[in-house]
Amino acid sequence: MPVGLGDRLVTDDLATVGERAALARIVPRLAKAEALLGPGDDAAIVAAPDGRVLLSTDAMVDGPDFRRAWSSPAELGWKAVATNLADIAAMGGRPTGLVVALAAPGDTPVAYLEAIADGMAAACERLAPGVGVVGGDLTRSPVLSLAVTVTGSLDGRPAVLRSGARPGDTVAYSGRLGLAAAALRFLFAAGEDDPDAVADLRRAKPGLLAEQLAPRPPIRDGVVAAEAGASAMLDVSDGLLLDASRIAEASGVVLDLNGGALDGWAQTVVAASAAEGLDSSAPRLGPHEALALVLGGGEDHGLLACFPGAVPEAFRVLGIVHEGDAAVLIDGAPVDPTGWDSFAHSTS
Amino acid sequence: MPVGLGDRLVTDDLATVGERAALARIVPRLAKAEALLGPGDDAAIVAAPDGRVLLSTDAMVDGPDFRRAWSSPAELGWKAVATNLADIAAMGGRPTGLVVALAAPGDTPVAYLEAIADGMAAACERLAPGVGVVGGDLTRSPVLSLAVTVTGSLDGRPAVLRSGARPGDTVAYSGRLGLAAAALRFLFAAGEDDPDAVADLRRAKPGLLAEQLAPRPPIRDGVVAAEAGASAMLDVSDGLLLDASRIAEASGVVLDLNGGALDGWAQTVVAASAAEGLDSSAPRLGPHEALALVLGGGEDHGLLACFPGAVPEAFRVLGIVHEGDAAVLIDGAPVDPTGWDSFAHSTS
Numbered sequence: 001m002p003v004g005l006g007d008r009l010v011t012d013d014l015a016t017v018g019e020r021a022a023l024a025r026i027v028p029r030l031a032k033a034e035a036l037l038g039p040g041d042d043a044a045i046v047a048a049p050d051g052r053v054l055l056s057t058d059a060m061v062d063g064p065d066f067r068r069a070w071s072s073p074a075e076l077g078w079k080a081v082a083t084n085l086a087d088i089a090a091m092g093g094r095p096t097g098l099v100v101a102l103a104a105p106g107d108t109p110v111a112y113l114e115a116i117a118d119g120m121a122a123a124c125e126r127l128a129p130g131v132g133v134v135g136g137d138l139t140r141s142p143v144l145s146l147a148v149t150v151t152g153s154l155d156g157r158p159a160v161l162r163s164g165a166r167p168g169d170t171v172a173y174s175g176r177l178g179l180a181a182a183a184l185r186f187l188f189a190a191g192e193d194d195p196d197a198v199a200d201l202r203r204a205k206p207g208l209l210a211e212q213l214a215p216r217p218p219i220r221d222g223v224v225a226a227e228a229g230a231s232a233m234l235d236v237s238d239g240l241l242l243d244a245s246r247i248a249e250a251s252g253v254v255l256d257l258n259g260g261a262l263d264g265w266a267q268t269v270v271a272a273s274a275a276e277g278l279d280s281s282a283p284r285l286g287p288h289e290a291l292a293l294v295l296g297g298g299e300d301h302g303l304l305a306c307f308p309g310a311v312p313e314a315f316r317v318l319g320i321v322h323e324g325d326a327a328v329l330i331d332g333a334p335v336d337p338t339g340w341d342s343f344a345h346s347t348s
Numbered sequence: 349m350p351v352g353l354g355d356r357l358v359t360d361d362l363a364t365v366g367e368r369a370a371l372a373r374i375v376p377r378l379a380k381a382e383a384l385l386g387p388g389d390d391a392a393i394v395a396a397p398d399g400r401v402l403l404s405t406d407a408m409v410d411g412p413d414f415r416r417a418w419s420s421p422a423e424l425g426w427k428a429v430a431t432n433l434a435d436i437a438a439m440g441g442r443p444t445g446l447v448v449a450l451a452a453p454g455d456t457p458v459a460y461l462e463a464i465a466d467g468m469a470a471a472c473e474r475l476a477p478g479v480g481v482v483g484g485d486l487t488r489s490p491v492l493s494l495a496v497t498v499t500g501s502l503d504g505r506p507a508v509l510r511s512g513a514r515p516g517d518t519v520a521y522s523g524r525l526g527l528a529a530a531a532l533r534f535l536f537a538a539g540e541d542d543p544d545a546v547a548d549l550r551r552a553k554p555g556l557l558a559e560q561l562a563p564r565p566p567i568r569d570g571v572v573a574a575e576a577g578a579s580a581m582l583d584v585s586d587g588l589l590l591d592a593s594r595i596a597e598a599s600g601v602v603l604d605l606n607g608g609a610l611d612g613w614a615q616t617v618v619a620a621s622a623a624e625g626l627d628s629s630a631p632r633l634g635p636h637e638a639l640a641l642v643l644g645g646g647e648d649h650g651l652l653a654c655f656p657g658a659v660p661e662a663f664r665v666l667g668i669v670h671e672g673d674a675a676v677l678i679d680g681a682p683v684d685p686t687g688w689d690s691f692a693h694s695t696s
Binding site: 037041043045047048049050051052053055057058059061063088090091093097099101103136137139142145147150152154161162233235 | 392407436490493498
């Protein structure tokens with residue numbers, strides 16, 4: 001399965017160049033991190049100033065998690081980094097380093113891997129300046145995949161777990177909601193076999209597509225929430241209702257979401273799905289479809305948090321925590337928190 | 349591509365059960381670690397007592413890195429953990445935690461993944477008691493792969509890098525040499541399409557095969573070497589000569605290996621390749637072939653270290669460090685440090 005880079009004639013693929021020579025080209029594009037020891041030895045060394053390290057890993061696989069027909073290599077690198085950084089933010093932590101296990105077919109052009117590295121470096125610089133890829137592994141695989149592991153520091157604070165929400169807390173959210181899923185809907189409609197349709201879509205809705213292909217989770221707001229005393233937090237990767245139900249279950253509380261606030265998010269999705277379309281015949285989303293994406297879409301990687309006290313400015317109020325058996329409500333009415341399970345519901 | 353478990357009828361595969369239900373079965377088999385926070389939240393928390401954390405990642409992919417016709421799922425889990433632990437040992441560190449990104453086809457039986465987890469837990473218990481898998485990610489992929497990231501602590505010591513070897517140091521090695529590659533040679537001879545041939549080989553040479561399929565690198569000897577003042581160290585994953593050349597290049601020195609010592613290792617390989625064969629017609633290796641495997645085979649993951657002072661008991665002397673342009677010699681004669689490059693030389 002050849003990986004194309006437009007019309008460029010690419011002869012230097014992994015199988016030809018070899019793993020070590022490819023790494024020698026890729027690593028310099030990444031080595032901008034404030035690590036105690038970067039790539040080149042058996043392990044990197046990252047600072048853990050308070051004697052603890054946050055650790056999380058997340059993989060992206062060609063097919064179930066992305067399509068090369070839709071994502072540029074730089075976008076793949078960006079997204080793999082961004083979604084991992086969000087896991088550190090969701091603990092109230094500050095990202096400190098990343099390692100990447102990249103597996104690629106032998107006929108992958110080294111330039112494609114360089115572009116992945118560039119996307120990773122760009123995401124770090126934008127979302128977590130000073131943080132970078134400090135080590136990695138390059139191996140051959142029939143299927144392109146990126147397994148990223150991220151470290152973080154709590155800088156002496158307690159971690160913000162999913163289990164700390166208490167009755168009376170305010171539920172609030174920082175980031176986007178439903179936009180990543182809206183973009184995915186348009187991408188599925190364009191399909192994988194028609195490059196022109198994808199190119200048209202990219203021209204018509206560049207901002208919306210970026211929400212799916214190169215998301216910008218509010219990484220710094222994780223520490224903001226922790227410093228404001230957040231009692232529980234996670235990043236919304238599988239859908240708002242499903243992720244809210246995880247806080248409800250871990251904390252043994254009810255999260256009652258405000259229907260008006262959710263409608264407001266849905267209106268944002270409707271507007272975002274239409275605003276960029278110069279061609280009035282371009283597809284757009286209706287309000288009911290948009291609300292479904294807000295509630296169940298996932299992949300926005302914003303931060304859902306509960307606050308016993310004042311809610312920081314970056315967060316928008318979304319509801320309130322009640323006493324009761326674990327559940328998620330909207331305006332007091334129970335809802336079924338169905339979400340995204342990559343095995344059970346993947347469309348690939 | 350179905351994954352079989354002998355004759356057992358397996359109906360609970362990932363696609364049927366779903367990611368979350370599968371994880372609920374897998375995670376309890378792993379949660380024996382001394383982590384500050386284990387699986388279940390957005391990130392785990394691992395202790396980093398001296399304010400630094402060692403970090404390394406390594407992936408294994410079905411085809412280039414293992415064959416399901418040869419490895420049991422427990423062996424896959426074991427090997428993924430063992431090779432990662434060796435990277436921490438090679439820095440003079442003590443492993444502290446592991447996270448695993450597991451990607452598997454939707455038709456993989458959950459029992460197969462449970463067996464992988466069991467192998468991981470067994471390797472931790474044997475090689476690094478108290479250490480365990482503290483988090484992970486399960487995703488669908490057309491190709492089975494395990495990307496493991498390991499953390500470690502230096503407990504206040506400086507890291508043992510590749511760049512610290514100095515003229516006059518003694519070169520020494522702890523672990524096996526050539527046995528993993530010898531086993532691989534027999535596995536390739538048995539092939540992937542003849543389960544009986546593989547079963548015969550497993551019966552004839554169980555100990556030798558384990559060197560390849562479930563290696564036991566001398567993890568604790570990493571700290572032993574560091575405490576003995578090792579000036580440089582790495583784990584031999586790509587072949588003795590190639591890995592020795594990495595120390596030579598990073599340190600700007602000559603590593604002069606002792607031909608007699610290398611012959612001794614080759615004799616061990618010859619003996620190990622024959623000893624278990626009850627059938628005198630079973631294949632075995634000749635001395636020249638065995639020496640080639642000692643020098644270039646790789647995958648034993650023993651520790652190659654340089655010592656300015658006394659060599660710890662667990663290490664066997666292999667040569668001496670000289671001044672000069674970076675090079676590897678055997679008894680004073682230059683050798684070409686060719687090794688294993690998974691892209692350029694893989695036989696898959």
